[in-house]
Amino acid sequence: MVQYSVLYVDDEPALLEVGKIFLERSGALTIETISSAREALSRLGERACDAIITDYQMPGMDGIELLKEVRQHFGDIPFILFTGRGREEVVVEALNCGADGYIQKGGDSRSLFAELEHRVVQAVERRRAIQALRDSEERYRALFEGANDPIFIFEEDRFADCNSKALETFQCTREFLIGKKPWELSSPVQPDGLPALTSVVEKMRAAYSGQPQFFEWRIATPSGKRYDVEMSASRLDVKGPRRLQAIVRDVTARKQTEAALIAANRKMHLLSGITRHDILNQLTVLQGNLEFMRERITDPVLLGYLDRQEQTVGFINHQIAFTQDYQDLGVRTPDYRGLRECVARAAADLNSRDLTLLAEVEGVEIYADPMLEKAFYNLFENSIRYAGPAPTVRVRCRRQEGSLIIVIEDNGPGIPAEDKEKIFIRGFGRNTGLGLFLVREILSATGLAIRETGEPGKGARFEILVPEGGWRVRDAGAAA
Known part of the structure; x- marks a missing residue:
C-alpha cells in the first residue's frame, strides 16, 4: 500500500x-x-x-x-x-x-x-x-524536437505543429508553416502520378479512417527547391479536432543514387548485350571453320585436336548463355509466382520425352524472382543428365512451422555426401558447373535457400526453404 x-x-x-x-x-x-x-x-x-x-x-x-x-x-x-x-x-x-x-x-x-x-x-x-x-x-x-527526421502534426487538413527538423527541411519559419495546407508545399504532380491536392486528400482520408499510410512524396520549399521524401502518416487518437502525425525522411540522395545506378546498369546491359552478340558471331564463324576443317582432315591426331577445339567452343557457348541468365537476375521485380505453372513451364522448355514429372504443388505461390522457372529448369536438367534412361522427378511441398519446404527428388544415383555443398559452387562438376550455382543465386535473390538432402544411391533430393511470409496458398489444403 x-x-x-x-x-x-x-x-x-x-x-x-x-x-x-x-x-x-x-x-x-x-x-x-x-x-x-x-x-x-x-x-x-x-x-x-x-x-x-x-x-x-x-x-x-x-x-x-x-x-x-x-x-x-x-x-x-x-x-x-x-x-x-x-x-x-x-x-x-x-x-x-x-x-x-x-x-x-x-x-x-x-x-x-x-x-x-x-x-x-x-x-x-x-x-x-x-x-x-x-x-x-x-x-x-x-x-x-530531438528526432532526426521531420515530424508534422496535422489538424484536419492543415499543419498544426512541427519539430525543428521540419523547419530545416522546408527552409521556413514556424509562423509561415502553421496553418498552411500540405499541397501548398508540394510539387504539382506526385510520384503516384496524381495531382498533389488529389493525392493528399486520398491519403489523409485513409489515415483518418485508421489506415496508416506510407508513401513517397515530393515537397517544394518556399524557395522553389524540391526534395523526394518518404512519409508515414497515422491518426492520433486525441480529444478535440482530428489530428494526424506524419514522419518524413529525406530520400533525395538515395533517389539520385538509384537513378545513377539504373543508368549504369542500363549501360552495362547494353554493353554486355553488344559484346555477347559479337562473341556469338565470332563463335559461329569459328564453328563453321572447324566444320570445314573436319571435312578435309583425316589425320587421327589432328582430328583429336579438332574435337578438343569444338568442346572448347561448346563450353564458351555455355558460358555466354550463363552470362545472359545471370545478367537478367534481379532486373525485374519479384512477385508471387504459381509453383505449378513454373514447374510445368520448366519441364516443357526441356522438351524431353523421357522425363516423368510428378508435381503435387497445386495452389502454392512463391514470392520469387521472375527467373524462378529457370531454377526449376536447371534442377530438372540435372536430373535428366544423371538419372539414366527413364528419369522421374517428383515435386511436392510440406509445411515446417511457418515456413514451406519444396522438395524436388529424382530416381538417379544421388549425390555423394562429400559433394552436397560443393555442387552449388561455380565451376564444380563434369559439365559447365554453372547450373546449380545459378539455381542458388536465383533463389537467394528473394531470401530462399536450397540444400541437397538425398541419400547416395537413392536419388538426388533438393529442398528449397521458403521463409514465413514468402509463400501463400490460393486454395486451402493445397500444401500438405
Whole structure:
C-alpha cells in the first residue's frame, strides 16, 4: 500500500496528537506534526513531503502566509487549509493563492478526519497525475524536437505543429508553416502520378479512417527547391479536432543514387548485350571453320585436336548463355509466382520425352524472382543428365512451422555426401558447373535457400526453404 508523507501544522499540541492518530489509522498517510509555520518552512528546506495540512490562525505566520511561502519556494505541494475560522474571505484568499482544499474544524472527529484524509489523498493523487502528464508531455516534446527526421502534426487538413527538423527541411519559419495546407508545399504532380491536392486528400482520408499510410512524396520549399521524401502518416487518437502525425525522411540522395545506378546498369546491359552478340558471331564463324576443317582432315591426331577445339567452343557457348541468365537476375521485380505453372513451364522448355514429372504443388505461390522457372529448369536438367534412361522427378511441398519446404527428388544415383555443398559452387562438376550455382543465386535473390538432402544411391533430393511470409496458398489444403 502506498503511503503519503504529510506535514500537519497547528499551534495546538492536543489537536496535533489527536489528528495524527486519526489520520494514520488507515495506513494511507504518515503524519509529521509541527507547531509553527516557520518550523514547517525550515522542515521543508530539509526534505520534501507529499502534502501539507495547516491551521489558518497561528502566531507569527498564519496559514495563508505559509501557503504563499510554500508556493514561492517549494512549488505545487498539495496544501489543505484545516481551520476553525470559516470566514468566506479566508476561503477565497486561500483558493486564490493555490490551496487544494479547505475544511472547517468541528463536528464528529471521526468523520472530520476521515474527510480530511480523503481530501489529502485526493489532492496528492491529482497532483501526481498532473505531474505525470507534464512529464509525459515533456518526454514527448523532447522526442519530438530531438528526432532526426521531420515530424508534422496535422489538424484536419492543415499543419498544426512541427519539430525543428521540419523547419530545416522546408527552409521556413514556424509562423509561415502553421496553418498552411500540405499541397501548398508540394510539387504539382506526385510520384503516384496524381495531382498533389488529389493525392493528399486520398491519403489523409485513409489515415483518418485508421489506415496508416506510407508513401513517397515530393515537397517544394518556399524557395522553389524540391526534395523526394518518404512519409508515414497515422491518426492520433486525441480529444478535440482530428489530428494526424506524419514522419518524413529525406530520400533525395538515395533517389539520385538509384537513378545513377539504373543508368549504369542500363549501360552495362547494353554493353554486355553488344559484346555477347559479337562473341556469338565470332563463335559461329569459328564453328563453321572447324566444320570445314573436319571435312578435309583425316589425320587421327589432328582430328583429336579438332574435337578438343569444338568442346572448347561448346563450353564458351555455355558460358555466354550463363552470362545472359545471370545478367537478367534481379532486373525485374519479384512477385508471387504459381509453383505449378513454373514447374510445368520448366519441364516443357526441356522438351524431353523421357522425363516423368510428378508435381503435387497445386495452389502454392512463391514470392520469387521472375527467373524462378529457370531454377526449376536447371534442377530438372540435372536430373535428366544423371538419372539414366527413364528419369522421374517428383515435386511436392510440406509445411515446417511457418515456413514451406519444396522438395524436388529424382530416381538417379544421388549425390555423394562429400559433394552436397560443393555442387552449388561455380565451376564444380563434369559439365559447365554453372547450373546449380545459378539455381542458388536465383533463389537467394528473394531470401530462399536450397540444400541437397538425398541419400547416395537413392536419388538426388533438393529442398528449397521458403521463409514465413514468402509463400501463400490460393486454395486451402493445397500444401500438405
